[in-house]
Amino acid sequence: MSSANEIDRAGMMQALAQARKSYDEGGIPIGCSLMANGTVLGCGHNQRIQKSSATLHAEISALENAGRLRAQRYREVTLYTTLSPCLMCTGAILLYKIPRVVIGENITFLGGEELLKSHQIEVVVIDDPECKDLMARFIREKPEEWNEDIGEE
Amino acid sequence: MSSANEIDRAGMMQALAQARKSYDEGGIPIGCSLMANGTVLGCGHNQRIQKSSATLHAEISALENAGRLRAQRYREVTLYTTLSPCLMCTGAILLYKIPRVVIGENITFLGGEELLKSHQIEVVVIDDPECKDLMARFIREKPEEWNEDIGEE
Numbered sequence: 001m002s003s004a005n006e007i008d009r010a011g012m013m014q015a016l017a018q019a020r021k022s023y024d025e026g027g028i029p030i031g032c033s034l035m036a037n038g039t040v041l042g043c044g045h046n047q048r049i050q051k052s053s054a055t056l057h058a059e060i061s062a063l064e065n066a067g068r069l070r071a072q073r074y075r076e077v078t079l080y081t082t083l084s085p086c087l088m089c090t091g092a093i094l095l096y097k098i099p100r101v102v103i104g105e106n107i108t109f110l111g112g113e114e115l116l117k118s119h120q121i122e123v124v125v126i127d128d129p130e131c132k133d134l135m136a137r138f139i140r141e142k143p144e145e146w147n148e149d150i151g152e153e
Numbered sequence: 154m155s156s157a158n159e160i161d162r163a164g165m166m167q168a169l170a171q172a173r174k175s176y177d178e179g180g181i182p183i184g185c186s187l188m189a190n191g192t193v194l195g196c197g198h199n200q201r202i203q204k205s206s207a208t209l210h211a212e213i214s215a216l217e218n219a220g221r222l223r224a225q226r227y228r229e230v231t232l233y234t235t236l237s238p239c240l241m242c243t244g245a246i247l248l249y250k251i252p253r254v255v256i257g258e259n260i261t262f263l264g265g266e267e268l269l270k271s272h273q274i275e276v277v278v279i280d281d282p283e284c285k286d287l288m289a290r291f292i293r294e295k296p297e298e299w300n301e302d303i304g305e306e
Contacts, residue, residue: 048221055208055217055245064208068201071306091244091265092208096304112244151249153224 011080042066059089104131195219212242257284
């Protein structure tokens with residue numbers, strides 16, 4: 001396994017740990033991690049249920065937890081997320097010009113991947129079985145919360 | 154003045170009051186208000202400086218302050234913002250399928266208006282002098298904070 005793959009595996013493991021943590025809290029199991037040159041800048045998970053939040057998707061949580069960064073720092077980031085990012089999170093990636101996004105899966109939900117690619121952002125989809133299983137279980141258990149999170153009835 | 158214009162004026166006045174509040178706190182003077190059928194669902198302002206936040210733009214703050222809403226409620230919303238929404242905030246509007254956006258000005262910054270229009274969202278730009286003056290004053294005083302907020306060096 002190449003060094004790049006090891007870093008990506010570590011990034012996705014961290015995102016997945018956040019997703020599991022959220023599930024264990026009764027929340028939506030989507031996690032995210034931001035890494036730059038091997039350093040974790042921030043990570044987070046969906047907070048809709050835990051904080052009654054309409055905006056703290058996993059990616060927004062991770063960006064928020066990373067705190068205020070200079071523009072140049074974001075240009076070094078790879079964003080790891082367990083699920084294809086919705087349009088809000090896609091827009092956040094575009095705002096900060098994050099150059100690379102690694103996605104656990106896009107079968108449960110397909111977000112703004114084409115929009116990312118049209119802005120020359122590298123998009124890698126891992127198609128991870130555990131990311132899919134966790135979401136499938138949650139959606140079976142709490143379909144209304146999931147629909148609310150993606151703005152669907 | 155028509156009834157619709159009175160409602161829009163009230164909505165923008167509230168967004169502008171949030172922008173002034175943020176300026177008075179030493180923050181970035183952008184404000185937002187969400188109204189549905191004459192009812193204010195939430196309002197907020199940029200919190201980069203006040204809360205050291207990378208994600209609480211005015212629109213995200215207002216959505217967050219409105220709390221968890223059913224998808225159908227967002228379909229009744231007009232979002233009033235003092236400045237053209239960045240791509241993150243544009244994405245949030247698209248996520249929740251908010252059908253109408255009223256913008257104080259887009260001279261200081263032009264965000265994702267074309268993307269909104271391509272999704273059949275009604276976009277109205279008021280070109281309000283006070284919105285522009287407030288931003289011009291802030292950018293003169295704190296150019297680095299402004300660049301950080303829009304992901305630019």
